[in-house]
Amino acid sequence: MIRLKKLMVKRNICWILTLAMVMSLVVIPSNNVYATNVTADQAIAWVQSQVGKALDVDGAYGAQCVDLIMAYYDYLGVPRASGNAVDYTTNALPSGWQRIKGAQPQKGDILVYTGGYGHVAIYEADRITYHQNIDKVQSVQKVSYKYDGLHTPYWGVIRPNWSSATSPTNPSILTNQLWYDIADTIQIKAHADGATSYFMSIFKDGNKIISQGVTDGFFSMSASKYGYGKYSAYFSCSNSAGTVDTQWVNFSVVGAPSYTDVYASNWWYDLSDTVSISVDTVCAKGQLIGIDKEGVGRVVTESSDPTFKMDASKLGVGKYSAYFSVYNGSGGVDTTRVSFEIVDKPKEGAVVSTMKEKYTLNDEVELSVLVYCSKSQLVRIDKEGVGRVVTDSANNGVYKIAASNLGKGKYSAYFYVSNNSGGYETSHITFEIGCSHKYISNIIKEPTCDGTGVKKYICTECDESYTETIDALGHKYVDTVIKPTESESGYTLHKCKECGYSYKDSYTDALQKSTEPDIKHIINNTNKDISNTAINNTYVNATAIKSVNSGKKSIKIKWKKVSGVSGYQLQYATNKSFKKGKKITIKSNSTTVRTIRKLKNKKKYYVRIRTYKVSNNKTIYSKWSATRNKKTK
Incomplete structure (x- = not known):
């Protein structure tokens, strides 16, 4: 039986008369009523959250049906109505609300029943309604009776003026892990503001495997259900106004790590x-x-x-x-x-070294130690005749100090290599710091045309000395052409004007006793490189060297091209007099370069060139070019 609140009325006539007199003097203000600002979906979601609770809002008579409705009014933000359940057929309504007798209920409506003290409930669907204090249970229940199938007569509804519903907003989705092993439980939670229902889709390796509604946006399953693979999922979050989808969330079910x-x-x-x-x-x-x-x-x-x-x-x-x-x-x-x-200590066999065995005062002394398993290295330097002069830390096994800070003398050094477990002393090395040397020089043997000289350098601070060879000066030749006669050959005489040394070359045959004209030599006495020679009225133009470049054990000579000649003859030697010199004949007048190889390295070579022409089976040479020299690499 439905238990309803009883209205307590005093039947004291005097009290009634007194109350009537007072009421006649007091102006009762009109109730301030307000429209709700929530949606029907939100209201039903609130009612669902009260299922199983005993609501005694007014603190009287325990949890009655009207306590549920008063709490409902509180949630909707409007003033409570007074009276028993049957009084909801007539009591004041908030602004904008409707009371409709015999109406087909809609979601969120308050159901009103008459008979005795009456009964009130909340409607979601024809067979989903929410009651308190029904069937002798004083808590909120979700009932599957048809709304008008109770023993108490159905009167009608009170319908709030719901706020216009909007689609859910701010959708979100997350998983409890990024990956799962086969023994894990996959959990996915989605939410959107204003959503009243959720629908989920899950794909494995690109294929849909689950598509279903999800209560409260929460889903879980064993990772072993569908096994290893790559998964993705999203939720559709809905209410009566629309639907919004979450982003996709990706996760994996993996095998062994x-x-x-x-x-x-x-x-x-x-x-x-x-x-x-x-x-x-x-x-x-x-x-x-x-x-x-x-x-x-x-x-x-x-x-x-x-x-x-x-x-x-x-x-x-x-x-x-x-x-x-x-x-x-x-x-x-x-x-x-x-x-x-x-x-327990650095590895044995540390290797100690010095950058030089001899330093000058301008140098930087550098000592180093190569050792394994060492965390620190102390260097100790002793000076002969003095003793310990340095005890210092090395930087990663290297120690540097200006030689001038140590001064001239003989030294020995070693390292103490260690870690936090122990250490040991290395072997010793020696080095010397000497004078930085300021030399003066003088020639103690003058060079000659074909003999080298000697220059001596002496340090003004320590008397240390050394000598240096001065190259021979080389001959300075005066050339004289001797004409051939019928009894003697002609030639060119080269005589040094410094020492008198001479040699002959450019021989020409003796004159034949024939009717041929005399041989004439035309010598160009100017300083030009090119001169002419004529035999039997045949002229041979001379050439000149353009450049001489050195290579590794070689020299490369370039010269001026001369037309009308048969070729060129190169001569090279290690002295200006070309004594024991070698000759190379180039049998083409178009060739203007030749590299001479297989020479001595770092040796100075002298070179000159002349042209030749073959006429009447005789070879006619021009004058030699100016001499050039170059040292090989």
Whole structure:
């Protein structure tokens, strides 16, 4: 039976008369009423959230049906109505609300029933209504009776003036993980402001596998249901005004994990260090580390973060290798091993060196030590006759100091190499710092035409000296052409005007006793490079050297081209007199360059050239060009 609130009325006639007199004197203000600013969907969502609760809003008679309606009024933001349930057929309505007798209810309407104290409820659909204090249950219930099928007569509805509904906004979607192993539970949560229903679609490897409605925008399933693969999902969030879709969310169901790298922070540690070994995993939920010691075996097996750390002193001096077993709910895999060593002092056999064995005061002394497993290096330098002059730290095994800070003298040095476990002294090296030398020079032997000279350099500060060879001056020749006679050949005489040395070349045949004209020589006495020679009225133009360039054990000569000649003759030697010189004949007048190879390296060579012409079976030469020289590389 429906239990309704009783109206308590005093039947004292005097009290009624007194109240009537007072009421006649008091003006009762009109109720201020307000329209609601929510939608019907939002109102029903609120009612659904009250199911199972006992609402006693006015604190009287427990949870009655009108308590649900008063709470409903509170949620809608309008003043409560007074009276029993049956009084909702006549009591004041908020502005804009309607009371319709016998109406077909709509979502969010207040259902009013008469008979006795009456009954009130809230309508969602014909067979979905919400009641409190029905069937002797004093809490909010979702009832599947048809709204007009109660024993209490249906009267009609009170209909709020709902706010115009708008489509849901601000859709969002997220998963509880980016990836899942086969033992995980996939959870997806979607939300949109104003949404009252949700519909979900899930795709695996591009194919739709799920399409269904989802209560409150939350979905979960076992990752093993559809197995390994790449998934994507989205939700459609709806209310009576429309629908909005969330973005896509992507996730994967993966197999056994993998890794990209495993490494130690260093290849060696001393006993004060912390050993650090790391693994970069892919889709792993955990890892075990195993560490083996050479000659001992397994010394560590334990669960670890992706980076494992342990005091080196707990492991002790020795050589080690380590690996990880990485795993998830789908399986596991072992990494490759990484090796490291724990030492008690730097490795023996440090190599000490000096940049030079002899420095000058202008130099910078540089000492270095090559050693493994050392964290610091102290250099100690002793001076002969003095003792210790330097005790200092090296920078990464290198120590530098200005030689002038040490001064001239003989020195020995060594390093003390160490780490936090221990150290030792290296072997000693020696070096010397000498004078920076300021030399003066004088010639102690003058060079001659074909003999070298000597220049001596003496330091003004320490008397150290050395000598240097001066190149021979070379001959300065005066050329004289001797004409042939019928009994003697002709030639050119080259005589040095400095020392008198001479030699002959450019021989011509003796004159024949015939009717041929005399041989005439035309010598160009000017300073020009080109001169002419005539035999039997045949003229031979001379040439000149344009350039001489040096190469590795070679020289390259270029000369001026001369028309009307048969070719050229080059002569080269290591002296200006061309004594023991060699000749090269070029049998083409169009060739103007020749490289002479297989010479001595870094040697000065002298070179000259002349033209020739063959006439009447006789070879006629021009005058030699000016001499040029070049030193080979």
